[in-house]
């Protein structure tokens with residue numbers, strides 16, 4: 001890493017709870033990476049709660065903020081752009097203008113995109129975002145960290161097995177994405193999640209890795225994907241030529257945060273007797289501070305030839 005990393009993160013903000021910038025900024029800072037962040041929305045809480053109140057930043061608001069940065073020549077300081085949850089079409093199109101403006105002053109700027117659109121078969125952003133991600137955003141990514149559902153949405157292909165998953169990831173490479181990380185998939189059976197990484201080394205050469213992740217608790221958590229994307233940005237920046245280790249460290253930290261979160265829940269939830277409410281499912285990011293730096297869980301990546 002030649003120059004000091006500094007990330008511009010454009011994601012959601014929630015007053016209560018952890019997802020979007022609340023899941024990303026503190027972990028990046030903990031790992032020594034400075035983050036300037038823009039909140040695409042400011043919501044009371046994430047969309048898994050019964051009630052959500054708050055505001056959505058318009059594309060004009062986003063442009064005004066970025067114009068402020070450029071007026072002070074601050075747009076030249078960013079080594080990375082990280083984007084996540086957005087809620088409107090023109091805001092997403094404004095992000096593509098920002099990517100180009102950042103690259104105009106720093107051609108080596110790395111764009112990490114978590115194409116946040118939904119999970120478990122359900123979209124939680126407007127469907128109109130999908131073609132913009134597919135045609136205008138993904139082709140600009142250096143690193144993309146979709147979950148299984150987001151790969152299926154973008155490629156319009158279901159993933160039923162590992163072969164389908166690698167095929168879906170190849171779609172990203174054909175769009176020009178160097179590194180794709182499938183943060184999780186259900187292709188390994190009921191007790192595990194499978195995470196896959198594919199990175200293009202040259203026109204014909206790829207490196208592919210797979211991590212089998214035991215599912216922790218009978219619990220669906222929110223904010224894990226944003227945490228995953230931020231941690232992968234940090235570890236892949238520190239280890240640009242060893243993405244196997246960066247992948248392992250990312251998963252280990254996420255799993256450690258999940259372990260701390262589940263361990264903090266009452267026994268009746270941990271045992272599956274009682275379903276946790278949205279607040280009980282919030283990630284314990286602050287309480288996991290030391291495990292983000294020094295994970296308690298270790299999982300090894302298998303190289304796939």
Ligand SMILES: Nc1ncnc2c1ncn2[C@@H]1O[C@H](COP(=O)(O)OP(=O)(O)O)[C@@H](O)[C@H]1O
Pocket residue numbers: 118119146147148182183184185193195213214215216217219220221222223224225226228251254255258
């Ligand atoms: N219950 C769980 N047990 C183990 N790992 C989990 C669990 N929930 C999420 N994760 C991990 O969190 C990471 C991100 O989750 P994922 O669902 O893929 O992202 P998103 O939140 O974007 O849908 C994945 O690597 C996945 O392994």
Ligand SMILES: Cc1ncc(COP(=O)(O)O)c(C=O)c1O
Pocket residue numbers: 012013014019020043045046047048084085116124221222223224225226227
């Ligand atoms: C406001 C907000 N931001 C971000 C996310 C993405 O969360 P995850 O990291 O689980 O994909 C969600 C998901 O519900 C959300 O409601």
